[in-house]
Amino acid sequence: MQHLMTRCDAMIDADMPMAPGPMQLSLPDAVDTVAQAATLLFVNGQTTERTLIAAERLGRAQGVSLTLHPRWCELELRVDGTPYSAITPAAPLSVNMAKALATMKIVDQVCEGSLNGSAARSALAAVERMGPVSTLRFALFAAIGAASMGVIYGVLDVTSLLLIAFSAGMGGLPRRWLATLGGNPFIQPLCAAAVAGAIGAIATRLHLPDTQLFIALCPCMVLVPGPHILNGAFDLTHTRVALGIERPTYAGLIVLMICAGLLMALAVGGSTLPAAAISAHVPLGADVIAAGCAVVAYGTAFSMPWRLLPLPIVVGMLAHAAHWALISLAGMDVAVGALVACTLVGMMATAVADRLRLPFAAVAFCAVVSMMPGFFLFRVANARVELVASGGLAPVDLVSSVAANGATAFLTIVAMSFGLIVPRMLSDYFRTLSARRGADHA
Known part of the structure; x- marks a missing residue:
């Protein structure tokens, strides 16, 4: 890799191990191949655990036993039994399921013996050059996702839904343009949220009935970085405390930028978030269809190939049907549902x-995005701004609103993380246990 750095306490000479295969690779080249694959997985949304397993498998397939040590901005690979190590920069800032899928396929091919090391290096370089979905598709499905969130929250007025879709689509354009420029990743959600705030302020001046709040908030809900929250929770459960804190911190800063862009644009437009109001009770059919559309929108944002979308769509629709029944019929609160x-x-x-062979956090978040408590998070941010403006004259209702919305958001995020993580952890545990028993009997 271009930025790969190596260090060794002794000179690397002809006595160092070589990777086997039709076209043998030297130890540095074999480690570089593993670093390429691990970086592609790590920076594109794959869980840390799956990245570690893939790196170790790929190393063994090339005759190199190594250990991967992930940190927020870099990956370090240490060759077992030698002083050799390599460090490559890698910051897990984005999610691209197409790249993660292609990388996992290459790892599998090398491990199965159908791809040699030199060909794998070329294939990984090609994956690294893969671009995201087109700007038009990205903006279109951002609009569909935001409108779907509007339906889920009870916005059934066509004019309001069109405004929500327009706002999210217009916000998607600067997001994609800024992404091509590189630089600070927080500018993208800040600008997109500012677009939503500006259009929300216009909607307030138009006095649209009962839907002004969601015209401002729904485009912002599609910006919430759920996979980073889930991957951070996974890291914590595997006692990777540093990464487990850094990932949610990054996600929290993105949410902060969303709130800042939204509230600043509303303030410039001479408006604030209106009082919460849901325009209508959403029938089960409309709710489930909207949830499916939200899955498609997030799958597109995460560059999921078209052919792989049907299964996550079915998962998301079934889950949201259960969510609707638990809240609407069984009377459970948001967190329990x-x-x-x-x-x-x-x-x-x-x-x-x-x-x-897709990143679990991205697939899971696509399916549950409609349950994320973005509505409550943004209400908390708005209420806190009002608290600061009111000073000692703040009404009691405002304080209780901050507490109630904040507690609901926190408990819902914890409940979602717990619900998603436990089945995955149990699956990994029993798979590992089964593999060990198979090895003992061999």
Whole structure:
């Protein structure tokens, strides 16, 4: 890799191990191949655990026993039994399921012996050059996702849904343009949220009935970085405390930028977030269809290939039907409904992600995005701004609103993470246990 750095306490000479195969690679080249694959997985949304397993498998397939040590901005590979190590920069800032899928396929081919090391290096370089989905497709499905969130929250007015879709689509254009420029990743959600805030302020001036709040919020909900939250929770459960704290911190900063862009644009437009109001009770059919559309929108944002979308769509629609029934029929609160529905998603998404070789966090989040408590997070941010503006004259209702919305958001995120993670952890545990028993009997 271009930025790969190596260090060794002794000179690398002809006595160093070589990777076997039709076209043998030197130790540095073999480690570089593993670093390429691990970086592609790590920076494109694959869980840390799956990245570690893939790196170790790929190393063994090339005759090199190594250990991967991930950190927020870099990956370090240490060759077992030697002083040789390599460090490559890698920051897990994005999610691209197409790249993760292609990388996992290459790793499998090398491990099966159908691809040699030199060909694998060329294939991984080609994966690294893969671009995201087109700007038009990205903006279109951002619009569809935001409008779907509007339906889920009870916005059935056509004019309001069109405004929500227009806002999210227009926000998607600067996001994609800024992404091509590189630089600070927080500018993209800030600008997209500012577009939503500006259009929300216009909607307030038009006095659209009962839907002004969601015209401002729904385009922002499609910006919430759910996979980073879930991957951070996975790291914590595997005692990778540093990564487990850094991933949610990054996600939290993105949410902060979303809130800042939204509230600043509303303030410039002479408006604030209106009082919460849901325009209509959403029938089960409309709710489930909207949830399926949200899955398609997020799958597109995460560059999931078209042919792989049907399974996550089915998972998301079934989960949201269960969520709707738990809240609307059984009378459960939001957090409990999210816990039960996400446990169902965790079981189904585990099977889907393993079968399709996709990042679990991205697949799972696509299915549960409609349950994320973005509405409550943005309400908390708005109420806190009002608290600061009111000073000592803040009404009691405002304080209780901050507490209630904040507690609901926190408990819902914890419930969703727990529901999604536990089935995955149990699956990994029993798979490892089965593999060990098979090795003992061999």
